[in-house]
Amino acid sequence: MLTFDTPNQVVVMIEHLxxxxxxxxxxxxxxxxxxxxxxxxxxxxxxxxxxxxIVVYPFLRLSKKGPEQTAEEIGNYLADQLKEVESFNVIxxxxxxxxxxxxWLAFFNDNRDDGSFGKVYAAEKEAVVVEYSAPNTNKPxxxxxxxxxxxxxxxxxxxKASGRKVVKxxxxxxxxxHISKSMLAWQKWGGGxxxxxxxxxxxxxxxxxxxxFDKEYKCQMVELxxxxxxxxxxxxxxxLILEAQEMLQKWEQGDHATRKLWEQMNDxxxxxxxxTYKRMGIDFDKIYYESNTYLLGKKLVDEGMEKGVFFKKDDxxxxxxxxxxxxxxxxxxxxxxxxxxxxQDLGTAQLRYDDYHPSDLIYVVGNEQNYHFDxxxxxxxxxxxxxxEHIHHLNYGMVELPHGKMKSREGKVVDADDLMDEMVExxxxxxxxxxxxxxxxxxxxxxxxxxxxxxxxxYFMLKVxxxxxxxxxxxxxLDFNGNTGPFIQYTHARIKSVLRxxxxxxxxxxxxxxxxGALEEKEKNLLKLLHDYxxxxxxxxxxxxxxxxxxxxxxxxxEYNQFYHGHPMLKEPDENVRNFRLGxxxxxxxxxxxxxxxxxxxxxxxx
RNA sequence: GGUCCAGUAGCUCAGUUGGAUAGAGCAACAGCCUUCUAAGCUGUCGGUCCCAGGUUCGAGUCCUGGCUGGAUCACCA
Numbered sequence: 251m252l253t254f255d256t257p258n259q260v261v262v263m264i265e266h267l268x269x270x271x272x273x274x275x276x277x278x279x280x281x282x283x284x285x286x287x288x289x290x291x292x293x294x295x296x297x298x299x300x301x302x303x304i305v306v307y308p309f310l311r312l313s314k315k316g317p318e319q320t321a322e323e324i325g326n327y328l329a330d331q332l333k334e335v336e337s338f339n340v341i342x343x344x345x346x347x348x349x350x351x352x353x354w355l356a357f358f359n360d361n362r363d364d365g366s367f368g369k370v371y372a373a374e375k376e377a378v379v380v381e382y383s384a385p386n387t388n389k390p391x392x393x394x395x396x397x398x399x400x401x402x403x404x405x406x407x408x409x410k411a412s413g414r415k416v417v418k419x420x421x422x423x424x425x426x427x428h429i430s431k432s433m434l435a436w437q438k439w440g441g442g443x444x445x446x447x448x449x450x451x452x453x454x455x456x457x458x459x460x461x462x463f464d465k466e467y468k469c470q471m472v473e474l475x476x477x478x479x480x481x482x483x484x485x486x487x488x489x490l491i492l493e494a495q496e497m498l499q500k501w502e503q504g505d506h507a508t509r510k511l512w513e514q515m516n517d518x519x520x521x522x523x524x525x526t527y528k529r530m531g532i533d534f535d536k537i538y539y540e541s542n543t544y545l546l547g548k549k550l551v552d553e554g555m556e557k558g559v560f561f562k563k564d565d566x567x568x569x570x571x572x573x574x575x576x577x578x579x580x581x582x583x584x585x586x587x588x589x590x591x592x593x594q595d596l597g598t599a600q601l602r603y604d605d606y607h608p609s610d611l612i613y614v615v616g617n618e619q620n621y622h623f624d625x626x627x628x629x630x631x632x633x634x635x636x637x638x639e640h641i642h643h644l645n646y647g648m649v650e651l652p653h654g655k656m657k658s659r660e661g662k663v664v665d666a667d668d669l670m671d672e673m674v675e676x677x678x679x680x681x682x683x684x685x686x687x688x689x690x691x692x693x694x695x696x697x698x699x700x701x702x703x704x705x706x707x708x709y710f711m712l713k714v715x716x717x718x719x720x721x722x723x724x725x726x727x728l729d730f731n732g733n734t735g736p737f738i739q740y741t742h743a744r745i746k747s748v749l750r751x752x753x754x755x756x757x758x759x760x761x762x763x764x765x766x767g768a769l770e771e772k773e774k775n776l777l778k779l780l781h782d783y784x785x786x787x788x789x790x791x792x793x794x795x796x797x798x799x800x801x802x803x804x805x806x807x808x809e810y811n812q813f814y815h816g817h818p819m820l821k822e823p824d825e826n827v828r829n830f831r832l833g834x835x836x837x838x839x840x841x842x843x844x845x846x847x848x849x850x851x852x853x854x855x856x857x
Numbered sequence: 858g859g860u861c862c863a864g865u866a867g868c869u870c871a872g873u874u875g876g877a878u879a880g881a882g883c884a885a886c887a888g889c890c891u892u893c894u895a896a897g898c899u900g901u902c903g904g905u906c907c908c909a910g911g912u913u914c915g916a917g918u919c920c921u922g923g924c925u926g927g928a929u930c931a932c933c934a
Contacts, residue, residue: 287874295877305876307914317914343914344877386934426934540934567932576860577930584932591934620861621929647863648927684896702896714870717862719927721869730896732882733870740896748893789873801871804881815889815898857896 263785264334264349265291265302272304275327282312293778299339300346301778307343317343351769354777359762361780362837368783368844370413377415377606380406382614383532386423387519388432388460390453391526391666393649393722394616397711400850401646402614403532404712404796407848412791417606420534421598424516425541426591430497432456433511434490435463445518451525451667452518466490502588526666531704531850536605538598544589547597550633551582559632575628582629595626596633603637610640612794617645617717644794647719649711664722674703676728677736686857698854702736705851709735712849713800733804735851738842741807742853745839748819750855752832755820759829759836772813776834779806783841787848796849803845810838 269289276284288308294300306321313320318340325338325345336350361367382402385391391399406416436443436459445452467490474484485491500508527533551568554560560570560582568583582593602611613623623643630638651664677699690698710727714720730736752759769777782802790798819835822828846853 290874290876292873292876298877303877307876310914342877384934423934428934565932581932586932588932590932594934616928617862618928619934622934624861645862650927680896686894686896710869718870719863723869727869729869729883732896734882734896736896737882740894744894744897751893785873793873797871798873801881804871808881811897812899814893818893820893857894 264353265785267332267334268302268304268328268347271328271331272324275324276309276312279323279327280309280312280314284309284312293782294346296775298341298344298346299348301349302347304345304347305343306345310343321345354769354774355763357781358777358834358837362833362840363760365840366844367840368787369411370784370787371410375415376609377417378409378610378612379417379419379602379606379608380409380612380614381419381421381602382406383527383534384421384423384615385523386428387453387516388428388456390451390457390663391523393651393664393666393669396530396666396669396707397646397649397720398614398616399527399530399532400708400711401644401716401796404799404849405612405614405644405794407850408787408790408794408796408799411787411848414791417536417608418534419536419538419602421538422520422540424539425501425512425544427494427498428460429512429515430494430501431463431467432460433508433515434494434497435459435466436515437511445521451522452520453522453526454667456515456519463490463494498588499586529670529700529704530666531852538601540594540598543597543601544594545597546601547589547593547595548583548587550596550600551593554582554629554633557633570629570632572625572628577625577628580625580629592622592625592629595622596629599626599630599638599641600635603635608640610642611637612642612644614644614646617647619643620645642794644716646716649720649722652721652723664724670704670707672703672724673707673728674699677702677706677730680730680736681857698857701852701854702730702739702857705735705739705846705853706730707735708849708851709738709800712796713804715797716795735846736857738803738807738846739851739853740857741810742839742842742846743855743857744814745810745835745842746855748835749832749839751820757820757828757832759832761829763826763830763833770817772809772817773831773834775809776806776813776838779809780837780841783845790848799845799848803842803849806838806845807842810835810842 268291269286272289273284273286276282290305290308292303292305294303304321304324306317306324309320309324310317313323315323321340321343325340325347328347329335329338334349334353336348336353338345338347340346380402382405383395383399385395403418406418409416436456439462440459443455445455448455467488470488470490471481471484474488475481479487497508501512551560554570555562555568560568562568563585565585566587567581567585569579569581571579573579580592581590582596583589599611602608615623620643623641623645627638627641630641678695681695681699681702706728711720713733779802783806786798786802790796813834817831819828819831822831843853
């Protein structure tokens with residue numbers, strides 16, 4: 251999705267070297283040019299001997315020889331020229347290279363203690379702006395926001411680790427007709443209730459009034475329909491909606507009392523959101539408020555009128571004609587001059603561009619808004635903003651529940667706070683059932699449960715490709731075994747435990763190693779996986795996909811557990827082998843910590 | 858109806874720009890704790906990669922057409 255403007259020089263990998271040599275070998279052997287793209291390098295499948303594999307089928311046209319012979323010739327060429335290549339074998343059109351032990355050992359020795367292994371912090375000058383969360387001030391955060399927040403935060407961290415400068419921004423949807431609804435409900439039926447008087451989180455209190463409004467509004471509509479109105483008429487004529495509209499206009503005119511109420515209720519909500527964000531572990535570099543940007547949006551609408559790209563209808567409403575693009579007409583300003591969603595987003599996009607002149611603007615927003623972002627891009631381009639080309643909509647699928655969908659207006663949602671509570675509670679129960687660590691203080695235990703519960707939740711949400719609609723089944727999703735966050739956390743704790751024991755026994759394993767003999771299969775597998783980490787981070791950044799990091803981390807943890815099972819360390823008599831395995835464990839531990847860090851998952855030293 | 862997205866084991870999901878015999882976890886069943894953490898490891902069972910064509914040395918992956926599911930096409934945000 252994102253392309254790298256500056257090729258990454260810091261991460262020079264053996265794959266690149268192999269590629270270059272293959273291109274050269276084809277040139278020298280067959281006198282033909284091949285592009286970088288046609289050279290495919292992949293990891294050798296476990297059932298064959300080798301570390302890297304090159305597919306030679308694409309070169310047969312040039313060599314005018316059979317696959318085996320071509321592979322043999324290229325293999326000889328590379329084995330001759332690269333000291334890192336130990337040997338090679340050919341199976342059909344597949345050329346498998348075995349890298350030398352000294353290559354793997356050098357990789358191991360050079361990187362195992364590097365705390366920033368796999369990450370590249372050579373920041374570009376221009377930032378990438380990532381918007382996520384974008385809450386609505388009258389709805390408490392729910393399951394959908396959880397996916398959004400985790401995705402946005404993690405994508406930002408991954409981009410940073412890949413060498414980009416990132417600005418994390420939130421856009422608070424703090425104005426509009428929906429806000430008037432909860433304000434009106436509070437005025438009418440609130441009886442002066444406050445978060446303090448009710449001992450409630452502010453966002454929950456305001457959310458309740460929003461639900462209350464909707465309920466009463468529906469009652470009014472039913473009455474009107476019974477008195478002979480059509481449904482559409484009733485929806486427009488109900489006194490509650492008329493009052494809400496009047497309130498919105500008062501707000502836009504800056505009416506003192508209305509503004510004051512609005513500020514007070516918003517403050518309640520922000521206090522509530524802060525608690526949720528903090529617990530979730532996400533943060534922002536900058537917060538935009540729509541109440542500050544919608545006026546800029548209106549200016550852009552005026553600009554569009556002057557440029558003749560928008561037009562006005564008889565009632566005074568302003569529209570943009572998108573029929574050339576195969577779309578409809580889009581409303582930008584109501585007849586009463588109040589702004590709509592698109593107006594605000596035009597303004598925020600402009601403001602954000604002016605603030606940072608970013609190379610890319612990423613919007614983490616659900617896929618139900620694909621149309622909105624298509625339109626946003628088109629309109630910005632019509633206004634002559636060339637940078638609109640760099641707007642990316644990172645859309646993600648909805649989170650569905652086993653029994654139908656969530657409906658926030660009816661209050662049928664999986665609330666983010668409740669969900670976190672539940673996960674942490676399960677972590678507590680599970681740990682207690684396993685009978686672990688009676689020596690933990692209550693504070694230490696609480697911290698561990700929090701880590702595990704949230705780790706399970708985060709991993710569950712992030713391991714799935716963002717594009718997919720995912721199913722959240724509370725019963726099955728809250729598992730702590732298998733492909734889960736706690737499994738990875740457990741692996742880390744296990745590694746730390748061994749290293750702790752080694753230290754207690756005074757075993758030092760910090761030297762560079764010269765390993766006698768060959769690496770064992772599991773050891774080699776681990777080295778290969780660790781070797782992949784840098785590439786995984788880069789790919790995850792390009793694809794804006796935390797799922798790639800999550801799945802990589804699982805593979806690594808799984809491979810380590812297999813290694814752990816069959817390879818003693820502290821009891822290994824050969825000191826050199828023992829120390830190598832301890833060093834390898836440390837390397838894996840560091841990498842797990844680094845990778846989970848990109849996902850916002852903390853790993854404990856004991857569990 | 859138009860547009861966009863998805864469809865892989867009973868369930869939840871992996872599957873880097875097309876590459877070798879499509880992989881995990883859960884569930885089910887059978888094993889492994891006096892030995893560095895059993896939240897682990899090993900094994901068994903489980904597949905028409907939605908269907909049909911096409912492209913080519915090669916298709917889960919690309920193209921076309923269907924089928925199924927979801928989203929969207931608001932003076933809600």
